[in-house]
Amino acid sequence: xxxxxxxxxxxxxxxxxxxxxxxxxxxxxxxxxxxxxxxxxxxxxxxxxxxxxxxxxxxxxxxxxxxxxxxxxxxxxxxxxxxxxxxxxxxxxxxxxxxxxxxxxxxxxxxxxxxxxxxxxxxxxxxxxxxxxxxxxxxxxxxxxxxxxxxxxxxxxxxxxxxxxxxxxxxxxxx
Amino acid sequence: xxxxxxxxxxxxxxxxxxxxxxxxxxxxxxxxxxxxxxxxxxxxxxxxxxxxxxxxxxxxxxxxxxxxxxxxxxxxxxxxxxxxxxxxxxxxxxxxxxxxxxxxxxxxxxxxxxxxxxxxxxxxxxxxxxxxxxxxxxxxxxxxxxxxxxxxxxxxxxxxxxxxxxxxxxxxxxxxxxxxxxxxxxxxxxxxxxxxxxxxxxxxxxxxxxxxxxxxxxxxxxxxxxxxxxxxxxxxxxxxxxxxxxxxxxxxxxxxxxxxxxxxxxxxxxxxxxxxxxxxxxxxxxxxxxxxxxxxxxxxxxxxxxxxxxxxxxxxxxxxxxxxxxxxxxxxxxxxxxxxxxxxxxxxxxxxxxxxxxxxxxxxxxxxxxx
Numbered sequence: 001x002x003x004x005x006x007x008x009x010x011x012x013x014x015x016x017x018x019x020x021x022x023x024x025x026x027x028x029x030x031x032x033x034x035x036x037x038x039x040x041x042x043x044x045x046x047x048x049x050x051x052x053x054x055x056x057x058x059x060x061x062x063x064x065x066x067x068x069x070x071x072x073x074x075x076x077x078x079x080x081x082x083x084x085x086x087x088x089x090x091x092x093x094x095x096x097x098x099x100x101x102x103x104x105x106x107x108x109x110x111x112x113x114x115x116x117x118x119x120x121x122x123x124x125x126x127x128x129x130x131x132x133x134x135x136x137x138x139x140x141x142x143x144x145x146x147x148x149x150x151x152x153x154x155x156x157x158x159x160x161x162x163x164x165x166x167x168x169x170x171x172x173x174x175x
Numbered sequence: 176x177x178x179x180x181x182x183x184x185x186x187x188x189x190x191x192x193x194x195x196x197x198x199x200x201x202x203x204x205x206x207x208x209x210x211x212x213x214x215x216x217x218x219x220x221x222x223x224x225x226x227x228x229x230x231x232x233x234x235x236x237x238x239x240x241x242x243x244x245x246x247x248x249x250x251x252x253x254x255x256x257x258x259x260x261x262x263x264x265x266x267x268x269x270x271x272x273x274x275x276x277x278x279x280x281x282x283x284x285x286x287x288x289x290x291x292x293x294x295x296x297x298x299x300x301x302x303x304x305x306x307x308x309x310x311x312x313x314x315x316x317x318x319x320x321x322x323x324x325x326x327x328x329x330x331x332x333x334x335x336x337x338x339x340x341x342x343x344x345x346x347x348x349x350x351x352x353x354x355x356x357x358x359x360x361x362x363x364x365x366x367x368x369x370x371x372x373x374x375x376x377x378x379x380x381x382x383x384x385x386x387x388x389x390x391x392x393x394x395x396x397x398x399x400x401x402x403x404x405x406x407x408x409x410x411x412x413x414x415x416x417x418x419x420x421x422x423x424x425x426x427x428x429x430x431x432x433x434x435x436x437x438x439x440x441x442x443x444x445x446x447x448x449x450x451x452x453x454x455x456x457x458x459x460x461x462x463x464x465x466x467x468x469x470x471x472x473x474x475x476x477x478x479x480x481x482x483x484x485x486x487x488x489x490x491x492x493x494x495x496x497x498x499x500x501x502x503x504x505x506x507x508x509x510x511x512x513x514x515x516x517x518x519x520x521x522x523x524x525x526x527x528x529x530x531x532x533x534x535x536x537x538x539x540x541x542x543x544x545x546x
Contacts, residue, residue, distance in 0.1 A: 035229060038234065041457075053522060055227050055228065056233050056518045056523045057231045057233065058227040058228060060528045060531070061223055062220060062528055062535075063220050067221070086222065086229075098221070099217060102217065103215075120214070123220065123532060123536075124532050124539065125536070127529075127532055136214075136539060140209055140213075140214055141211055160215060161216060163212070168221060168225075169222065170225045170226045172230075173229070
């Protein structure tokens with residue numbers, strides 16, 4: 001796929017569809033492409049962090065910096081693959097894997113107590129002290145059978161988070 | 176959620192509670208005991224972020240709609256080519272001619288009036304006003320502007336202010352050809368700036384600079400002085416502070432609404448069939464924008480002069496601004512969005528993130544107490 005083309009060929013669309021396991025319809029991929037080109041102001045072929053932050057709703061999200069690390073500089077195909085975790089038809093393990101990756105900021109496959117504390121700090125800002133976060137986290141972890149020194153793997157996350165109430169769905173508007 | 180209060184010296188731009196406009200917080204706040212699953216589940220926050228990446232109401236306000244390409248076939252293509260020839264070869268030179276004649280007439284009257292009548296201020300002012308209205312009419316003619324004015328014409332009275340939605344700088348010209356308003360504008364570079372500092376000075380214009388913090392207080396004072404003066408031209412303000420694509424309105428700045436004056440709303444709606452009059456200042460210079468208008472078929476728009484509004488007892492300036500914005504939006508068929516137009520140039524204030532963080536923290540702490 002060309003980096004700065006403003007039209008998608010049928011081949012490009014099918015290629016992207018294949019890579020996201022056919023979670024998106026062809027119309028949705030065209031819509032996403034229009035959005036991608038809208039955010040990528042100078043047609044570089046990827047969206048820079050600054051361009052993501054120019055969307056006010058994104059910039060004011062407490063986890064925006066963590067997500068930026070994952071989406072900064074993605075080309076269109078990887079952009080769609082990233083968003084496919086939010087597709088209503090995506091599997092629960094795929095969604096939980098994305099959540100895991102947000103916590104596992106050093107990509108070593110393990111989420112430690114410290115990693116979880118950092119995410120909680122992002123979410124609570126200045127409204128919870130480190131001590132309050134630490135105490136609360138130790139309490140719930142022990143009740144779930146983990147200790148402060150445990151490292152959680154992806155399987156642990158799946159075990160903990162997999163329940164029908166987990167909804168992580170974003171609809172792609174198709175005009 | 177308490178209303179955001181700001182002091183005059185803050186750079187933060189005042190706005191009503193955004194939470195009133197956005198969809199209800201998807202972060203559930205149940206009162207059950209907190210488990211590890213609840214603490215680790217960041218899916219609502221991630222969903223909001225991904226939703227914003229996929230589509231957001233702020234970027235929609237500044238999307239210029241590219242013209243739909245025609246369905247080419249053997250009959251339509253030559254017709255379109257003929258259209259291009261007519262527009263660029265006949266209409267455009269004709270319009271340039273009209274505009275040039277207009278400028279010649281204008282300058283040959285304005286300069287003598289400005290110089291020779293220095294002592295007779297009242298007469299000079301009246302003549303200069305009429306001349307400015309004249310040159311604006313020439314501009315409008317140069318785009319084959321078809322403007323339908325509805326409602327009673329504005330009159331010059333003290334203690335009143337006119338506000339309108341903003342799509343392009345031509346809004347000002349379209350309104351000015353009917354009534355010589357004084358306007359508050361961002362100082363522009365180039366030939367526009369030259370026009371601003373010479374001709375527009377004579378109708379009484381106020382300049383501001385978006386990037387200067389102290390500027391707001393100075394401008395607020397100038398606004399007040401202008402509105403209270405008896406001899407000044409009626410003041411026109413575009414409270415959105417930036418050009419929006421004529422499908423949406425962004426939040427109105429409260430400056431125009433706390434002058435203690437009657438606010439007369441004006442709604443402007445351009446007919447997109449003929450040309451998209453939205454000036455996307457990020458994509459084109461004003462000169463390019465004008466040239467684009469001059470090579471289109473016509474600029475067709477409706478202007479509604481709406482009923483003057485006064486601040487209701489117990490209403491804050493922000494509520495007043497939002498009430499007037501909804502009057503204008505309903506009249507012109509525009510959707511209202513809860514964003515500050517200046518977010519085009521700067522990042523959102525940390526206050527929004529902080530209110531989300533606060534509600535998260537409170538919920539967690541409360542649920543930790545539950546047995």
